[in-house]
Amino acid sequence: MSIQWYPGHMEKARRQVTEELKRVDMVIELADARVPLSSRNPMLDSLLQNKPRLLVLTKSDMADQHVTDQWLQYFKDEGTEAVALNALQNKGAKPIIEKSKKVTAPIFEKMKRKGIRPRAIRAMIIGIPNVGKSTVINRLVGKNTAKTGDKPGITKSQQWLKVGRDMELLDTPGILWPKFENQLVGYRLAATGAIKDDLLDFEDIAMFTVRLLKSRYPSALKERYNLEQFPEENRELFEQIGQKRGLLQSGGNIDEEKCAEIILRDVRGQKLGRISFETPEDWYNLDEDENIPVK
Known part of the structure; x- marks a missing residue:
């Protein structure tokens, strides 16, 4: 995206x-x-x-x-x-x-x-x-x-x-710039709420956020969503969170949009504690392909 x-x-x-x-x-x-x-x-x-x-x-x-x-x-x-x-x-x-x-x-x-x-x-x-x-x-x-x-x-x-x-x-009014040269910057800004939500694909941003939490704040992620172990695939983890939140629709599928909305709301509302989305080390080793998740 x-x-x-x-x-x-x-x-x-x-x-x-x-x-x-x-x-x-x-x-x-x-x-x-x-x-x-x-x-x-x-x-x-x-x-x-x-x-x-x-x-x-x-x-x-x-x-x-x-x-x-x-x-x-x-x-x-x-x-x-x-x-x-x-x-x-x-x-x-x-x-x-x-x-x-x-x-x-x-x-x-x-x-x-x-x-x-x-x-x-x-x-x-x-x-x-x-x-x-x-x-x-x-x-x-x-x-x-x-x-x-x-x-x-x-x-x-x-x-x-x-x-x-x-x-x-x-x-002065807040000013964004015309183009994010690295899309990882856009994902980070979107996750924190710097970009209007109605312009975003919530699921993409939530998947990015889940991957970051799994890597850097696993205890907070497990505690918030009552998870015992993480599946290997981030997509499965996303679906587990939806199941834990009771977001099942007819046919057994989760409401993906609602799940994504809950995850981002929880992160922005500090329900998972204090979270940083980037470190100085990230900028020394910036690799867009390694950090932006795919569905």
């Missing part, structure tokens, strides 16, 4: 981002801690160029903590300022301000030398759909200013927001 989604309003948003960059000191880029590289828009490197940037890994409460620690080390090693944020528990907002001051320090030192009075940091906040941007903004601002939701595409326009005396935020 080829996963693509690039509606017209995203092209408009891309143009807006390009136009507004000259008005900001830095960019706060949000990525999903469960898929830190898959959820980073590769278009941003060319759009942002040398603009100071802070990477914030959102939804860290949903990701495997051990894997998140690996990612923070990975970004540190490549010279990228990064911080993990548990937005729902209001943890990590202070480090965003502190690291923003760090990455913009050269700009304000230059302004000081020129005799320009200090002012708040002007930052653009950007990320793909459903990365948790509105929730992060609300925690930074301290009130429910931005709309929040579990569906991609909540923010459709730009707006400036004040973060105390330290920062002014320019909110």
Whole structure:
């Protein structure tokens, strides 16, 4: 299955981002801690160029903590300022301000030398759909200013927001890119809910998710669906889950669509605990054919 989604309003948003960059000191880029590289828009490197940037890994409460620690080390090693944020528990907002001051320090030192009075940091906040941007903004601002939701595409326009005396935020709509060069990226984003569900083949995405869980989180998979042993074939495992959930139709076949929906809902709802869909090692050994399941 080829996963693509690039509606017209995203092209408009891309143009807006390009136009507004000259008005900001830095960019706060949000990525999903469960898929830190898959959820980073590769278009941003060319759009942002040398603009100071802070990477914030959102939804860290949903990701495997051990894997998140690996990612923070990975970004540190490549010279990228990064911080993990548990937005729902209001943890990590202070480090965003502190690291923003760090990455913009050269700009304000230059302004000081020129005799320009200090002012708040002007930052653009950007990320793909459903990365948790509105929730992060609300925690930074301290009130429910931005709309929040579990569906991609909540923010459709730009707006400036004040973060105390330290920062002014320019909110932007989430932007996906025109084509996933590696379809594994699309599968990971689809599994986490970054792409609208009505554009997906649920069964394909669920099969991909089952394979990942079987390989990396077998205990959680067994416990959630009361499984004793895994069959060798992933297709059989998928059907076992459907049987355990009582999704049998007339003729003894399972309701595949309903089974797929339950699996994805359980994963996104943390019914199987904290799960990461990629590790730094995955990107060192990326092999699309080995990771995307077939029916």
